[in-house]
Amino acid sequence: MRKYLSLVLALCMAFGMFACTSTPATTGPAAKDTATTDTAAGAPAVETLKIGVVCPISGTSAIAGKYITHGVEVVEQELGGKINIKGTDYPVQFIYMDNEASEEKTTNVFQKLIEEEGVIAIVGPDMSKCALAAGSIAQNAGCPVVCTFATNTAVTEIGDYIFRACFIDPFQGQVAATYCWNTGYKTAAILFNNADAYATGLTDAFISSFKALGGTIVASEEYSGSDVKDYNVQLTKLAANNPECLFLPNLLGEMPLQIQQARAVGMTCPIVCGDSADTPEVASVAGAAVEGVVYVSAFSAESTADAAVKFVQAYIAQHDGESPNSNAELAYEATKMVVYALQNAPELTRTSVRDTLATISNLELPSGLITVGADRNPIKGAVIMEYDAAGVSHFVTAVNPS
Amino acid sequence: MSTFLQYLIYGLQLGSVYALLALGYTMVYGIVGMINFAHGDFLMIGALGTFFIAKLFTSFNIDGTYPMLIVAVIIIIAMLGTGAIGVGVEAIAYRPLRNKPRMIALITAVGVSMFLENFPRALPFIGPNPRSFPTLFKTVRYSFLGASITSTQIIMISLAVVVMVGLYLLVNKSKIGAQMRAVSMDKDAAALMGINVNRVISITFFIGGALAAVAGICYASVYPQVEVYMGSWLGTKSFIAAVLGGIGDIRGAMLGGFIMGISEIFATAVNSTFGYAVGFIILIVILLVKPAGIMGKLTKEKV
Incomplete structure (x- = not known):
């Protein structure tokens, strides 16, 4: 009896693994x-x-x-x-x-x-x-x-x-920096994943562009790896510097939690994200905190081009x-x-x-x-999008390569 | 000062999750003498289960939150369910190997852990996607000596302490607790004394699973994203917490969990890249100084 049970379980497990790995x-x-029939019929292969x-x-x-x-x-x-x-x-x-x-x-x-x-x-x-x-x-x-x-x-x-x-990342970081500067933010803070090429690429470009425009990066905090889910400490430290905007160039697994936690630690400044924020998942995790979050995007479904x-x-x-x-x-x-x-x-x-x-x-x-x-x-080109209270993003402005 | 207090609150919040999970590791180790590596995945099952149970109760959801009574029902169902899965895992995977060498049970536990992570992932209605966890506790923010603390954090921290005290009393004062201690000392002698060893071990796994479910609900309430792999890292860290405090000792698990949580937060405050590694450093240092852990008693193992 036990043998059969373990056999069934082993099969079950094998099925599970197969189902995961199969593409x-x-x-x-x-x-x-079709191709072979064509050849057989004498038609050009x-x-x-x-x-x-x-x-x-x-x-x-x-x-x-x-x-x-x-x-x-x-x-x-x-x-x-x-x-x-x-x-x-x-x-x-x-x-x-x-x-x-x-x-x-x-x-x-x-x-x-x-x-x-x-x-x-x-x-x-x-x-x-x-x-x-x-x-x-x-x-x-x-x-x-x-x-x-x-x-x-x-x-x-x-x-x-x-x-x-x-x-490319530099352009995206540049778009975010240009948008922040044009909107009137003179100081910015950044929280980024130092173990991810996307986050570091955006961060470097944002910092250099924002500085070139005349802005100041008042604080920058990092964390290592997407397993980290607690950013309270870093955000508390950033909040102490009273930045005019917060740049979160991180991936989907982390950034919605960061938006939520940033609001929870009392940061009220505008939040700017990279294009990873372009999915409804952000709003469902971040909840009410998502209102007013802007992000760089490649494309807006509200575009009117043919x-x-x-x-x-x-x-x-x-x-x-x-x-x-x-x-x-x-x-x-x-x-x-x-x-x-x-x-x-x-x-x-x-x-x-x-x-x-x-x-x-x-x-x-x-x-x-x-x-x-x-x-x-x-x-x-790139576009800037903004989330409304209902968690739906809307087209704000377009930014072109310079 | 207020920053220090604020970090302490974050540390306690994280520590309470580690502590609740470490309790499960420590109970199983203390009584059965095996390390249940699948314990972190019980947390995931608890959290994912809660997600689906809460979905069943969506009709009670008013303005994004649930009434307290429904929340209690959801949590109890999740605890009972996860506990039952714990009992099932023990009966199917661990019980047949109980009298085999320890290494076999250990490897089986790793296998069970992989199964529990990957089987739900293969199921079409669960899948690999991270999901947003529903709001079970309404978040009310209090200011306390310049630091802010939310109702969810208070519930989490106090729940961890209450559960630990309850468990300590259960093990040391109740009849089933006496049976557990007897099984932990000598399984065969306990059986000779008329104790149903299988029942005691099942109850242990049930309690462990239920605690993991509570930990999962707490964790997902503060970090509202649930996915099938969420338990693996938390499990590893809680295991470290249990070893740190002295595996097999309930107070030690609690202490270890809070030490891990608080030190991680403070290390992050000093240097954010350093925070993640600090638990391991503390573990090495403590094991060098006190190999049985903070509360553990060193026992000679007969080979």
């Missing part, structure tokens, strides 16, 4: 068979184009992964399983891979996509730390990568095969009324960049796709016209 790999409507999508489908950043997947799915639906390249329809397959927001997993899935699946390009990952860990694999293999949300400067410095759809309206409508229709956030929008833009490169590349090789990506100029996408710069960073 949902959706196959596009056009599977590989049409190879299936595979595009890898790497994002955190599970793990601590699963919310971001959900939006990214949904964003790519909008392109997938637009394409309808095939991509028209110079008059020929090529079947296209998107391979979604889960990196659980971890560096090691990203490295593994990059290897798998490049070596085993033979993808022509990769969309993602969304996090700087993951892109920094896995980027060199793609670079060495010569596979073009368009990161969605990896805003750290060092990401595209890995090599000439690494691109991104988002603006491409933006078209994207937002398609997204909402496809995903049961869910509104897209920056994660979804950047995933859409990154995928569109890859599709554009495929359609305009002289040959269907990874190198050729890379060369075409590097020459993208004034491509019309939801956030505006995108040009890929010499350093493979896109030249595009």
